[in-house]
Amino acid sequence: MEESVQTFGQTLKTLRKQRKLTQKMLAEGICAQSLISRVENDEELPNALVLQQICQRLEVTMDQLMLSQVEEITELNRKFDEIHTHFIQTNYEKVYTLIHDENFINQLQLEVDLQRYYYYLGSCQYYAKNQNQFAIESLKRGILYTYGQNKSNISTIEIQMISCLGRVYGESGQLEEALKCTRYCYNCLKEMPNERKTFELVKVAYNYADILFQLKELDLALEAIEEGFLLGQQFSSYYYLKELFLLKGLILQKKEKMLEASEYFELAEMIKKIENG
Structure with missing residues (x-):
């Protein structure tokens, strides 16, 4: 039996x-909803400008959509x-291996896909390989794919990349650049509508707090x-909760609030045990 081809x-x-x-x-912001309905029912084709905007929103190339390459897109996703x-499990060595698969790299065509690739690469170079300069170069390269192209809203991936860049700057002793990046993110x-937020952005709050800690801006x-705690609660997520507890303990310790500090160190240890199963 021949495999059916989608229209x-x-x-x-x-x-x-x-x-x-x-x-x-x-x-x-692109066209009337009725046009999308007619296109999906194969009653009409959109013009080139509308098609390009639809592809951008779907994060696919025009060729992939026109050639009905659903399986290829699904496999990449x-x-x-x-x-x-x-990555969320902080298994950076595994991420590093996966993103160096030649077949995976060959499938990367869209700027948003290449941006994600360089975010993962730069993060792994920093967290797993201790290659700070390479990490800075990869993150900068990834950011430039889409950032600053007259967009009305910065995307969550761009925020995460710039924040990560700030963290690497901080680790490299470039605290002024680190503060600039992490504060911006x-x-x-803080200004992002709740419906656009994701639990991964807890890391953005942590990165900023960590740089402020290094600069002895303890109250800030x-x-x-x-803010990181509130975002984690919003998504019922443990992501970066251990790190937030530990950092708060260190700050309270600096403020000579030893009893409160020990409570947060204990909470960090509890989360660590949960993560380790």
Whole structure:
């Protein structure tokens, strides 16, 4: 039996649903919702400008959409999901191995995909390989793919990359640059609507608080930590909770509040035990 081939409209509908977008969400700012409906029903084709904007929102190339390459797109997303799972678990050595797979690299075509690749690469170079200069170069390269291209909103991945860059600057002794990057990202986080926030942004609050701690701005650091706690609670997430507890303990220790500090050190140890199973 021959394998069935999806039409252009069917491909668009499949990708839209994979991205968890309604027709209204996909159409917003691009075209009428009714046009998306007609396209998905193979009753009409969008013009080149509308098609380009739809592709950007779906994070696919025009060739992939026009050639109905759903399986190729799905496979790449599956690989990115696997990489991200290990990344969240701070298994950076595994991430480093996965992103160096030649087949995976050859599938990277979109700027957003290349940006994610360099975010993971730069993070691994910093956390796993202690290659700070290489990490700075990779993160800068990734940021430049999309950042500053007259966009109305900075994306969450851009915020995470700039924040990570600030962290590496701090580790390299460049505290002025570190503060500039992490403070900018923290302010973006504070101004971001709740519906756009993700649990990964807790790390942004932590990075800023850590630089403030190094600069002995203890009260400001505590404020950033509290913001991280609130964001973690919003998503019922343990992500970077251990690090926040530990940093708050160190700050309280500096403020000579030893009893409170010990409580946060104990909480950090509890989270560590939970993570280790």
